[in-house]
Amino acid sequence: MSALSAQGLTARYPGQPVSRPALLDVDLDLERGERLLLLGPNGAGKSTFIRVFAGLMHAARGKALVAGHPARAAREMVGVVSHATFLYDELTAAENLRFYGQLYGVPDVAERGAALLERVGLTHAAEVQVGRLSRGQQQRVAIARALLHDPPVLLLDEPDTGLDAGAFGPLEELTTSGERTVVLTTHNLSNGLRLGTRAAVLSRGRLVHQQPGLSSVDGVPLGHLLEELARA
Ligand SMILES: Nc1ncnc2c1ncn2[C@@H]1O[C@H](COP(=O)(O)OP(=O)(O)O)[C@@H](O)[C@H]1O
Ligand SMILES: [Mg+2]
Structure with missing residues (x-):
């Protein structure tokens, strides 16, 4: 069984024309431990794909399955890092992790939170209110939050936006350890290219390329292909 499977997946926001949904008939399977780099120009549907698998948005048609279960019923298997940090500004970093850990039923939540804050290099800021942290530090807390329940599936929507360069190492290590299945x-x-093991390209909601490896698509270097799609 695939760790993650999109089958004829179609998703549409209210107000979008039926002929032009955010995702259209996407078929894609990831095996356990595969890390998919999801590429495509702005508006291609990448965040929508992640939202559906995070259980935050309904499929209009088709299926989004996590280990064979509908994504909306599999949230405890999934960790999400996106532009929205899902953190409470007025709580400290440690309190945020404790709050979410309890929500997820994480055992030894204080120790787990402390260990993750250490891994993202934030032990010194554990007792600081999140609203007082820099954007990069907040993103580090969000990464720790997403990993609290040790999810087998990680969905990372621009996790490195606003992240200082020094934090990419821990993100890479946490992402690539433990056979996690990742969409990035x-x-x-x-x-x-550092995080992914394979790539797929979305354009206007359709999956236009799938690539088992990461250097080129049909002989065209990925960078060139992206520039081409951005101009299309
Ligand atoms: N909340 C929303 N409401 C309406 N349309 C949206 C919303 N979010 C995204 N869209 C539209 O859905 C399409 C896919 O968007 P998105 O998944 O965010 O693309 P990407 O992440 O690849 O930039 C775009 O046409 C975008 O304008
Ligand atoms: Mg996006």
Whole structure:
């Protein structure tokens, strides 16, 4: 069984024409431990793909399955890092992790939170209110939050936006350890190539290329292909 499977997946926001949904008939399977770099120009549907698998948005048609379960019923298997940090500004970093850990039923939540804050290099800021942290530090807390329940599937929507360069190492290590299945988007192609094991390209909601490896698509270097799609 695939760790993650899109089958004829179609998703539409209210107000979008039926003929032009955010995602259209996407078929894609990831095996356990595969890390997909999801590419495509702005508006291609990358965040929508992640939202559906995060259980935050309904499929209009088709299926989004996590280990065979509908994504909306599999949220405890999924960790999400996106532009929205899902953190409470008035709580400290440690309190945020404790709050979410309890929500997820994480055992030994204080120790787990502390260990993750250490891994993202934020032990010194554990007792600081999140609203007082820099954007990069907040993003580090968000990464720790997403990993609290040790999810087998990680969805990373531009996780490196606003992240200082020094934090990419821990993100890479946490992402690539433990056979996690990952879907990743990023504006930074070199980060994407470091984290991903394969790639797919969305354009106007359709999956236009799938690539088992990461250097080129049909002989065209990925960077060139992206520039081409951005102009289309
Ligand atoms: N909340 C929303 N409401 C309406 N349309 C949206 C919303 N979010 C995204 N869209 C539209 O859906 C399409 C796909 O967007 P998105 O998944 O955010 O693309 P990407 O992440 O690849 O830039 C775009 O046409 C975008 O304008
Ligand atoms: Mg996006």
